[in-house]
Structure formats: C-alpha cells, structure tokens
Amino acid sequence: MGDLEHDTRLEGANGRYSVALSTDWEIWGPNGGYLAVIALRAAGAEAAVRRPTSFAAHYLSVARFAPVDVTVTALHRGRRSESLRVAIAQEGRAVLEAIVRTAAEAPGLEHDTATAPDVPGPDGLRNTEEIYSGPKPYRFWWNLESRPTNPHAWDLPRAPDQPVVRDWYRFRPTALFDDPFLDAGRALLLIDTLTWPASCRHHVTPAFVAPSLDVTAWFHRPTRGEEWLLVDAVTPIGAGGLLGGTARVWSADRRLLASGGGQLYCVPQRA
Numbered sequence: 001m002g003d004l005e006h007d008t009r010l011e012g013a014n015g016r017y018s019v020a021l022s023t024d025w026e027i028w029g030p031n032g033g034y035l036a037v038i039a040l041r042a043a044g045a046e047a048a049v050r051r052p053t054s055f056a057a058h059y060l061s062v063a064r065f066a067p068v069d070v071t072v073t074a075l076h077r078g079r080r081s082e083s084l085r086v087a088i089a090q091e092g093r094a095v096l097e098a099i100v101r102t103a104a105e106a107p108g109l110e111h112d113t114a115t116a117p118d119v120p121g122p123d124g125l126r127n128t129e130e131i132y133s134g135p136k137p138y139r140f141w142w143n144l145e146s147r148p149t150n151p152h153a154w155d156l157p158r159a160p161d162q163p164v165v166r167d168w169y170r171f172r173p174t175a176l177f178d179d180p181f182l183d184a185g186r187a188l189l190l191i192d193t194l195t196w197p198a199s200c201r202h203h204v205t206p207a208f209v210a211p212s213l214d215v216t217a218w219f220h221r222p223t224r225g226e227e228w229l230l231v232d233a234v235t236p237i238g239a240g241g242l243l244g245g246t247a248r249v250w251s252a253d254r255r256l257l258a259s260g261g262g263q264l265y266c267v268p269q270r271a
Contacts, residue, residue, distance in 0.1 A: 001142040008038045017070040027138045029062045032212040033189030039086040043100035044181025046072045049082050052184045056216045057098035080104045116254035119149035122168040122228040145170045163202035163235040175227045187249040187258035188217045194233035195245025210264035217260035226251045241266045
C-alpha cells in the first residue's frame with residue numbers, strides 16, 4: 001500500500017518542487033485526489049498562514065507514474081490570508097492548475113446548523129476486507145480502510161439504488177498528519193474520489209469510466225485528530241456526458257469538517 005505522507009513528499013524550495021508519482025495511487029492512472037493533495041501540500045510549503053480554507057483545481061491531462069514538476073506562485077499575501085497558485089506539469093505538459101486559499105483563525109460569527117447523516121459510527125462496523133472477498137479493483141483502495149454503513153450496498157445481483165455513498169474512511173498505514181495542509185488533504189482526496197462510486201450505486205454496470213474534470217473543497221474545521229472520516233457523497237445528476245457530485249466530510253462526533261465536489265466526464269469503457 002501507499003503512504004500519503006511519503007508519496008506526496010516534495011523535493012525543492014522557493015516555489016519549485018518535484019515529486020515522483022507512486023503507482024500505489026492508481027485508478028485509471030494517478031488518482032486525481034492524490035494529485036490534488038500534492039498541490040495542496042506544495043501550497044503549504046510556501047504558505048505563511050498555516051490554515052488551508054479552500055482549494056479549487058482543473059485537471060488538464062492524465063499524468064504518468066513518473067516525476068512531475070510543481071510550481072507555486074503567491075497571488076496575494078496578507079497578514080490574515082493568502083492566495084497561492086499551484087501548477088503541476090510533466091515533461092512540459094500541464095497536468096493540474098489549482099488555487100489555494102489560506103486564512104488565519106480569528107473571532108467571528110459562530111453557528112452550525114449542518115445535519116449529519118443518521119448512520120452508525122465506525123466502531124463495531126466491519127471493514128470491506130471482512131465483508132467482501134476477492135481482490136480490490138485498483139491499488140488505490142489498499143491505502144484506505146473503509147467501513148461501509150450499509151454492508152450490503154454492493155452485493156450482487158443488485159438493483160439500481162440512489163447515487164449515494166455514506167461510509168467511514170481511515171488512511172493507512174498512517175491515519176493522521178501533523179502538517180495541516182497534508183491532513184486537510186485527506187478530506188480533499190475523499191471529496192474528489194467518492195462521487196464516482198456514488199454514481200455506480202445508480203448504474204450497476206456502467207458502460208463508462210469518468211475521470212474528474214475539476215474539484216473544489218472548502219475546509220471548515222481542522223481535521224487534526226480525526227482518525228475516522230465519514231463521507232456523505234452524492235452524484236444527483238448525469239447529463240450530456242457529465243456527472244455532477246458533491247461530498248461532505250464529517251468527524252466521528254458528527255461535526256462538519258469539509259465539503260466540496262466536482263464534475264466528471266464520461267469516457268466509454270474499453271472492451
């Protein structure tokens with residue numbers, strides 16, 4: 001399995017970095033969320049304000065499992081917030097462009113009316129290795145321990161269901177990270193990844209795969225100390241070759257940590 005800290009570790013300084021993409025994060029190529037975490041971590045390497053608050057990226061081409069170049073440019077530096085542009089390229093070809101916003105902790109209006117899904121907590125639930133036999137479809141999934149709140153959701157044969165995934169996830173072999181940008185990257189990766197499995201709940205045998213065109217995430221609270229993350233992902237619309245999905249990430253005590261989503265572009269499955 002991969003390790004998120006090791007596999008996103010950057011070499012370089014002063015806004016110019018490189019990292020070799022690991023095959024342990026394969027889904028149809030390098031997982032988009034994995035690339036997004038690299039971009040978020042690169043922004044963190046340059047940020048003076050150490051609290052990531054938002055991330056938005058476009059995926060521009062499919063990378064190979066080889067080194068990539070990462071460039072960070074400060075668009076705005078203030079006492080309380082920053083805006084940083086991150087570009088990932090491989091052999092001169094643009095792979096990803098992202099904007100990262102930071103903001104310092106400060107007094108402000110306080111309220112929380114977010115309602116978490118009414119599902120069991122992670123304790124006592126079985127993980128996917130205990131529930132399902134057989135190999136995982138992609139190496140990526142070995143990097144996460146997943147505890148489904150509905151262990152029969154993927155039983156076969158099955159009928160089309162609502163395009164929703166509500167499961168608990170813990171990264172392995174390391175579940176938590178001290179770097180606030182890397183730790184927030186856990187939520188970012190899950191937001192990017194899980195709208196496709198949600199769509200597959202509705203399309204039992206999809207004739208397409210659907211790589212991400214873009215991803216956006218807002219980090220509402222720090223994820224520090226939250227080993228288990230509940231992801232509530234829904235893909236309510238598929239039209240004209242696009243799939244549109246959103247995801248919310250919750251703590252074990254049901255506090256909203258992050259939210260976001262993106263659009264995916266359908267590509268016919270190869271025979």
